[in-house]
Amino acid sequence: HDSIGLGEDGPTHQPIEHLASFRAMPNMLMMRPGDGNETAGSYAVGVANRKRPTTMALSRQAMPNLPTTSIEGTKKGAYTV
Numbered sequence: 001h002d003s004i005g006l007g008e009d010g011p012t013h014q015p016i017e018h019l020a021s022f023r024a025m026p027n028m029l030m031m032r033p034g035d036g037n038e039t040a041g042s043y044a045v046g047v048a049n050r051k052r053p054t055t056m057a058l059s060r061q062a063m064p065n066l067p068t069t070s071i072e073g074t075k076k077g078a079y080t081v
Helices: 017-024 036-048 071-075
Strands: 029-031 054-056
Touching: 017 029, 029 036, 036 054, 036 071
Parallel strands: 029 054
Antiparallel strands: none
């Protein structure tokens, strides 16, 4: 739902400003995984960071796992896909 492209709900359900708002909050861990591998990695990172709040923005669309994503890569914060 954080895309400029139209999703299942149409153009009125695209709150792209929420990601910037969460990322600007002090001590907030904001994650936007791109597939199942990154979702699993983001969940592990969120559980490990118990002293700060974590927000994960997930997609409702069926996203295929990309061959170059990984749980370990997600733990780095950013990596080349």
